Amino acid sequence: MGTGVHGGRIAATVALVLAAGACSGAREPTEEEPGGTRVEAGELVALEAPVPVEDVDPEPALTARVPSGEVRVAVRAADEVEGARQQAASLDAPDGTEVVVVAWELDPTALAVPEVAARAALGTDADAEVVLTGGDVDAVLATDPLPLEGSALVAVPDAAELGLEVTFDGVVQTVSPGGERREVPAEAAGLYEGFAFARSSLDCRPARLDADCLAGAAWLPWTDAGGWAPVGQVWPVVRVDGSVPGETGALAPTVTLGDAAPVRSYDADGTAAGGFDGLHVFPAVRLGAARVDLQAETGAGRLVGTGVLVPALP
Known part of the structure; x- marks a missing residue:
């Protein structure tokens, strides 16, 4: 998590959490401070009538992508x-x-993460921080878990000089005023390039089981199983699902990718009798084709399936 102090600038470290509707409270005027409610530069003041991003600017210049969406x-x-x-x-x-309105949101659909891998890519548990930067004043808009939206009033030295700093799981991205320049560390570059994906039928035997076996995959720069992949590598996220007619219970196949075991697996809820459906995150690798294998014990014997996943670039 960020400390709220960035490059020696003064930070107003007040987080806004959508669920609670919380914002920093401005101080009431005192006898020595006649007039309006006194606020400090960078201090967030909850709007009595919250506004969405699109009502402030339909095409905001300050944007940054994180694994769970676009800020x-x-x-x-x-x-x-x-x-x-x-x-x-x-x-x-x-x-x-000058007093400005600032509104922010996290759009979870902007990255177009392949549906097969979405569950592993949500990033809801990662440390995150969104900071509006401007000269000597920072305003912390949101911290983990990132709220989907929020808005506030804030006093800033110069609205034209406001930039953005977004930290996600230790990786910091910055956006210059007006969105003219974006500094993206190599770990996060894949968020702006699209995600490779694949889908393939598996050859499941013995044939007498009449099994239906499918595998789909996406290769991601970040997963909740391992965080950011090393530079030059990606996390293969593979979903294997299928069914074996006549089985009375759900199956739990063992799945490997290129002989590697998963670092984390997720089982789908409500799998039908005779079926299997699991999502598996495998160790980070350089992008390339990989063989996927599965084995499962059925009432009629062992099911063995194999296939090759070839990544297609978006």
């Missing part, structure tokens, strides 16, 4: 946002700052 942050002068103008006018911001 989108929009900023606009508060007096230009319906419903925020009056509340912003009630704030007493420091000299040399």
Whole structure:
């Protein structure tokens, strides 16, 4: 997790959590501070009427991709946002700052993770932090678990100089003001390139079992089983499913990929009798074709299946 201090800048380390609807509370004025409610630069103030990103800017420039989706942050002068103008006018911001509306969201559909691997790629348990950066002032918009959306008022020195810093599982991405430049470490580069995928029928024997066996795969730069893959490698995530007619219980096949055992496996809920359906994350490798094998014990003998998964680039 981030400490809230970035490059010597002052951070307002106030996390907003969607479920709780929590925001930093601005201080009420005192006798020495007449007028509006006093706020500090970078201090987040909950909007009385929350606004979504699309109402602030339909095409926000500040975006960054993380394994669980795309972080989108929009900023606009508060007096230009319906419903925020009056509340912003009630704030007493420091000299040399302007009050803006900032809205953010996590779009889980932006990465188009192949459905076969989605469960391993959600990233809900990873340490994460989203920070709006601007000169000497930072505002921490969200920490793990990343909320799907939020909005607030914040006083900043110069709205035109606001950038973005997103940390996910120790990897930090930065976006310059206006989104003109994005610095993406090599570990996260695959999030912007699309994901290789494959699907294949498996040759399951003996034939007398009349088994139906399928395998699908995606190769990902991050999974919740192992975090970021080493640079130049990806995590093969393989789903194997099928059925054996006449079996009365669910099957639990052993699955290997290129002779490697999974580092984590997930079983689907509610598998029908005679069926099997599991998702398996295998050790990180360089992208390439791989042989998948399965074995399962059935009432009529051992089922053995094999096939080759050849990655197709998006």
